[in-house]
Amino acid sequence: MDRLNDALENKRYLVVLDDLWNQQAWDDLRGAFPNGKLRSKVLLASRDHKIGTYADPQSQPVVPLNDALENKQYLVVLDDLWNQQAWDDLRGAFPNGKLRSKVLLASRDHKIGTYADPQSQPVVPEKLLKEEGWALFCKKAFNDDPSNCPKDLKDYGEKMVEKCGGLPLAIIVLRGLLSTKRRSVYEWDKVLRNMNWNLGNEEQLKTMIAKTYEELSYHLKSCFIYMSLFPEDCHIKRGG
Secondary structure: OHHHHHHHOOOOOEEEEOOOOOHHHHHHHHHHOOOOOOOOEEEEOOOOOHHHHHHOOOOOOOOOHHHHHOOOOOEEEEOOOOOHHHHHHHHHHOOOOOOOOEEEEOOOOOHHHHHHOOOOOOOOOOOOOHHHHHHHHHHHHOOOOHHHOOHHHHHHHHHHHHHOOOOHHHHHHHHHHHOOOOOOHHHHHHHHHHOOOOOOOHHHHHHHHHHHHHOOOHHHHHHHHHHOOOOOOOOOOOOO
């Protein structure tokens, strides 16, 4: 305990203590955290909300989501649900109210929507037109200027974009793959000839994403893995 207290002294920290069962558990642990003035926080997660107010009488317990939404009109968007089990795990958080509340599910698998609500009508976004796909590719690969595309590569580029099936993600992944190659007819033709899959297929799209990683140099692979440790949308400070 003393060593942890010394390590945290004069530092700003956020500590989460999960599953505290009783007040004695907090009494045993509280001495490990110095009473600094650096806006540090200790969050307590417990099935008994009284433990939170016992530890800090000024704190406001976080109530379960179901209780917070009860008798309220709400719109909740759940993005990127991968399977039915994910919805089963979450559905209990939303009360079955009569206030015309809505839960929107965004998923690559339209079956999840009908599984959650058999009466619902899934909305499937339209795929990009050929011209729109090429414009997106040029935006990512040539700073939004199609004229920057070398003339001898344009035909190869257009054919590769066409094979992306109008899927924005596939086009962006394609651009990432090409960024690891030299801008030459040989390299682009090689990629085009290897694009013998249907990118409208989920599994084959994953294969292409994996291929972009495999094409990275050794030091970039290490960098990629390191960056994956940071949460999404995290601001990363540059050293130096």
